[in-house]
Amino acid sequence: MPKFFVLVTAAALTLSACGNTDLERAGTGALGGAAIGEVAFDEPVAGAAVGAIGGALADDVGLAN
Structure with a gap:
């Protein structure tokens, strides 16, 4: 399960x-x-x-342009 969780989290981010x-x-x-x-x-x-929280903060942490 931990490997799956990491992959799902990476995809979501x-x-x-x-x-x-x-x-x-x-x-x-x-x-x-x-x-x-x-x-x-x-x-x-x-x-x-x-x-939603991750998306709203994505540019604040440098994931979005």
Whole structure:
């Protein structure tokens, strides 16, 4: 499970960096996080929350342009 979790987290962070504004990145992160949260952990709401936060902060940590 740990290897799978690392791969899922990396995929979510990569997808959450898509978009031009913080709001677009948060939306992309929320959608991706919800899908990954449902498939991997049966928790789509928690996945969406983590994805949205990750997307909104992606440019602050240097993941987005």
